[in-house]
Amino acid sequence: MVTLTLDRLSARYGRRQILDDISTPPLHGGQVVALLGPNAAGKSTLFRRILGLLEGDGEVRITGTSSERPVAYMPQDNGATAVLTVYEAVLLARMQGRRLKVADADLKEVDKALAALGIDTLAGRDIGNLSGGQRQLVGAAQALVQSPDILLLDEPTSALDLHRQISLLSILRRLAQERNMLIIAALHDLGHALRFADQALVIESGRLVDCGPCEQVVTPQMLRRTFQVEARIEPCSQGRPQLIVEAAI
Amino acid sequence: MTSESSRASAEPPRPVAFAPAAAEDANLYRRLVLRRQLILAALALALFASLCVDLALGPARFGLDQVIAALFTPGSVEDSLRVILWQIRMPVALMALVVGASLSIAGAQMQTILSNPLASPFTLGISAGASFGAALALAFGVTLVPALVDYAIPLNAFIMAMLTALAIHFLSMRRGVTIETIVLLGIAMVFIFNSLMALIQFFASQQAVSAVVFWTMGSLTKATWPKLGIAFAVLAVVVPLLARHGWALTAMRLGDAKAESLGVKPRALRLEVLIMVSLLAAIAVSFVGTIGFVGLVGPHIARLLLGEDQRFFLPGSALCGALMLSVGSVLSKVIIPGTIIPIGIITSLVGIPFFLFLILNHKKNAW
Numbered sequence: 001m002v003t004l005t006l007d008r009l010s011a012r013y014g015r016r017q018i019l020d021d022i023s024t025p026p027l028h029g030g031q032v033v034a035l036l037g038p039n040a041a042g043k044s045t046l047f048r049r050i051l052g053l054l055e056g057d058g059e060v061r062i063t064g065t066s067s068e069r070p071v072a073y074m075p076q077d078n079g080a081t082a083v084l085t086v087y088e089a090v091l092l093a094r095m096q097g098r099r100l101k102v103a104d105a106d107l108k109e110v111d112k113a114l115a116a117l118g119i120d121t122l123a124g125r126d127i128g129n130l131s132g133g134q135r136q137l138v139g140a141a142q143a144l145v146q147s148p149d150i151l152l153l154d155e156p157t158s159a160l161d162l163h164r165q166i167s168l169l170s171i172l173r174r175l176a177q178e179r180n181m182l183i184i185a186a187l188h189d190l191g192h193a194l195r196f197a198d199q200a201l202v203i204e205s206g207r208l209v210d211c212g213p214c215e216q217v218v219t220p221q222m223l224r225r226t227f228q229v230e231a232r233i234e235p236c237s238q239g240r241p242q243l244i245v246e247a248a249i
Numbered sequence: 250m251t252s253e254s255s256r257a258s259a260e261p262p263r264p265v266a267f268a269p270a271a272a273e274d275a276n277l278y279r280r281l282v283l284r285r286q287l288i289l290a291a292l293a294l295a296l297f298a299s300l301c302v303d304l305a306l307g308p309a310r311f312g313l314d315q316v317i318a319a320l321f322t323p324g325s326v327e328d329s330l331r332v333i334l335w336q337i338r339m340p341v342a343l344m345a346l347v348v349g350a351s352l353s354i355a356g357a358q359m360q361t362i363l364s365n366p367l368a369s370p371f372t373l374g375i376s377a378g379a380s381f382g383a384a385l386a387l388a389f390g391v392t393l394v395p396a397l398v399d400y401a402i403p404l405n406a407f408i409m410a411m412l413t414a415l416a417i418h419f420l421s422m423r424r425g426v427t428i429e430t431i432v433l434l435g436i437a438m439v440f441i442f443n444s445l446m447a448l449i450q451f452f453a454s455q456q457a458v459s460a461v462v463f464w465t466m467g468s469l470t471k472a473t474w475p476k477l478g479i480a481f482a483v484l485a486v487v488v489p490l491l492a493r494h495g496w497a498l499t500a501m502r503l504g505d506a507k508a509e510s511l512g513v514k515p516r517a518l519r520l521e522v523l524i525m526v527s528l529l530a531a532i533a534v535s536f537v538g539t540i541g542f543v544g545l546v547g548p549h550i551a552r553l554l555l556g557e558d559q560r561f562f563l564p565g566s567a568l569c570g571a572l573m574l575s576v577g578s579v580l581s582k583v584i585i586p587g588t589i590i591p592i593g594i595i596t597s598l599v600g601i602p603f604f605l606f607l608i609l610n611h612k613k614n615a616w
Contacts, residue, residue: 053509073510080364082502083557087278089503092558095496096511100560107275114274123274124281142511 001180002029002064002149004050009058011042011049018045019056022208024201029064029149029180032173034187034197034214038227042206043186047073047152065149069097072148074139076155081128086138089127090114093142113145116171132159140168144175151176153185157192165189169196191243194218194233202226215241224249285561288554292568296346299575303342304334306582344472345578345592346571347480348533352540353547353570354484355530357562358491360548361498362519363428369544370530373417373431374438375410376541379534380465381442381449382409387460388453402464403476406535413438414527418520426516431523467540467593469578476536483532487525488563494518495559502557540593543570546604553608573600 003026011019019042027033035043048054051073062070084092091110095102114120119137122130127138136159143151153172157165169185173196176183184201187193193200193214200217202210204226210217218241223231228249236242305316311330319326319334352370359368370376382405385391392401393408417434424430450458491498497518500508505515530544547570548562555565577595584590 048509051510069512075506075510078504078506080502080504080507082499083552084499084502085278085281085556087274087281088499088556088558091278092496092499092503093511096500096513098496100492100495104275107278110278111273111275120274124277139507142507 002062002070002182003027004150004182004184005061005063006050007059007061009046009049009056009060011045011054011056013045018042018206019049020206022046022058022203022206024208024211027182027184027199029182030177031182031198032169032176032196033182033184034193034200035184035203036187036190036193036200036218036226037203041203043203044076044154045206046203047075047154047184047186050152062150067147067149069146070149071152072143072146072150073152074143074154074156077132077135077139077159079132079135084127085123086119086125086127086130086141087114087123089138090141090145094145109145109147113141116144116175117141117168118171133161133164136160137164137168140172148181150182150184153183155186155188158188165192172196190218190223190227194241194243218243285555285565289561289564289568292554292565292572296568296572296575299572299579300342300346303345303575303579303582304338306579307333307338308587309333340472340474340477341469342575342578344469344477344480344537345574347477347484348469348537348540349543349547349570349572349574350567351480351484351529351533351570352544353551353566353573354488354491354563355526355533356544356570357548357551357566358498358522358526359544361501361557361559362522363431364502364504365428365432366549367545368432368435369541370526370534371539371541371544372439373435373527374413374442375527375530376534376539377439377442377446378413379406379410379531380461380539381445382406383464383535383538384446384449384453384461385409387464388449388457403535407531409442410531410534411527413442414524414531418523422520426519431519463591464538465593466591467538467596468589468591469537469574470589472536480532480536483528487529488567490525491522492559492563494522495563498522499557499559499562538591538593540574540596542593542597542600543573546600547573549604549608 005026006022006024009019009022010017035046037043045054049056050060051071087110090113091102091106094106094109114123117137117140119141122134127135130138136156140156143153157168160168169192172183175181197214199212200214201208202217202222209226210222218233220231220233223229230246230249232244233241234244301313301316305311305313315326315330316334319330323331356369359373360366383402386401386405392398393405397404417431417438420434421430450461497513500511500513501515501518508515548566550569551562551565555561573596574592577592577599580599581590581592581595
């Protein structure tokens, strides 16, 4: 099973320190980890550092994988309008670094990724004509089609309606378990984190301030300190923890 | 973890579907690929037809059957036909194809790496640099490589075009090779060379000014087998190098962040491709003068017909550019019988209405 460990990780843009000394216990495959933190805390930078797109001190240790490119990353959508169909855009993500010739096995992987996310009906559409939510699901398919062991998702639900937010997170959760994949998702909705994530990492101004099982990390104290909101966490009628936000401080 | 699992099972995954599930998408995609292959084949066929017509036209007119006979069984036709066709018309007709393909590929990849629909060898100042180099030779007899006086005009043009590209290359590296930097540097180059050209024309003799103006109109008539060989060799080297980056170049159109997330190194790729396509454009322009429009529109037509998957877009751009210039060559001979109008004028005059027709009649999102 794949395991990711961050050891004293740092990163800087020019002179500005963006990530500072981030260390985590080993994060194992088969679970969903929520990456939490206010805007500009360094969440996207952490993803880029894990992927090796940024240099810096410290080490990203990945064990238990035989894949050459074990990590796939879905950045926030930038609205690019290439003249490509959804199918081509997803195939393209799979074929990077490979030969020009497309094998049947690659097409099968694309079919699987589109079907897993329920966007197989969009296959022939131009990506420039999609809605924001549809584009986000295509982005998820582009990450998934690389058959990664570790999947990094930067705010994967930000453009989705409520139904699709819940659906996507349920699907990701199931895929993590089925494929023994480690999914780390930057989420702004802490209610979703409580509901779908096993663990949570909280970063604030580039430092890791908390890390552990989601229910232990997402607490009224943390919400007050990191997000400056007054909130309660109470069990709902079915016993699930429920986040109730009362006011911004 | 146990409570998490129970939560997951209490939450049966529902599809995110937008409509009922479709048939297997791979088959739809295979049909799309087949359609694109057919379009490429049709373009190649049209190109061959245009080449034959181009060869048949000239002061002495030949029938298409004679041309085809001279092409495939040169021994069976009269000497005069064979000589006119192979020695005089063939280099010009083939030069149209090679230059058209080179300019169109250069434009296609500039548009790709700069994510800018207006990018072409013109917009980056490469053509302007070439014109300035040629004008130096035409107006003042300046030869940048004194040993090769006979080739002063194309060599000057080539050297200035490449210097322009290298200047953009190195200056943009200081600012992190962003799209904006490259485009702005290109515009600066265009203005610099336009001013220098005006200066040359101000000081040069009337006769020299005419020569410069004629050169900037672009003309295929000076094509020879050796020049054709050089232009073709560059094309034959650059195209496989670009094809090798096919998937990465396609990913560039999704934006730098997305391309990076897929393992592409956008800045390094942008620099490499910039040099390769500058070479293509510089060679083309230095032999035939500034033929505008093909480098801008060839790729747009290819994009409308074939999309931006480089496996189809790259050969498609080459074929569209070659076809545009070949048809331009035909038209340049037939519009005023007995006069060959400079091809640069034809491509713009005929190409623009066709381009507008394509844009206005195409439903697809094309940029």
